[in-house]
Amino acid sequence: MALSMEKIMGIQQYTLGVRTQRAEMIANNIANADTPGYKSKGLDFQQALKQAQRGSESYNLARTHEKHFNVEIKPAGQEKFRVPTQPDTGDGNTVDVQLEQNLYAQNALEYEMTMNFLDGRISGVKKALSGQ
Template sequence: MAISMDKVMGIQQYTLGVRSQRAETIANNIANADTPGFKAKGLNFQQALQQAQRGMDGFHLARTHERHFAVDIKPQGEEMYRIPTQPDTGDGNTVDVQLEQNLYMQNALEYQMTMGFLDGRIGAVKKALGSGS
């Protein structure tokens, strides 16, 4: 009997990738907190998750040499500019560092929770396979 990894992992396999992308977006905002004119961005989590589940095609990088790896990049979701939560300080930067740090911590906790769920699912499959022999 074949085991379907999509059924074992469920939506969590897609959630993990989107949370990773969200962490990158938030980290980029924090890294550019002192960059004049930088506009903070956010990721629409629900939209990104739906795109990941549907397996929307990204784009394919051309291989210029036969020993190069084939790479498909599949962006998930659309980054959108955040609505500023603080008045303009005069340099045009819209990053609220405290907000971004809170969002990063929340995302990190959700990432860990997803990893724990996946670990439990994989453990259950391993246990089922081990007890069946």
């Protein structure tokens, strides 16, 4: 009987990638908290997870001439603008730093939980293969 990574890891292998994407987006929001006109972005986790499972990360357009730019298009729907939870401060920035920090902490805990789950799965496979 052959083992496949899909059966061993399940959905958690995709979850880890999406949580990484989410952490980068939240960190970017925090980094741009003082940038005038910056709009806070969020990630539709369920939709991003479905796209990760399908393996559709991006699309490359065919180049018909060597001087054309190499263009990569990411699928629509993953990145969304977050609805502001605070009144406009006059500079058009919609980042709520406290909210972003809380979201980052929650995502970090979920990331760690996913890593622990995967570690448990890998340990179980190692034990099974070594006959323990």
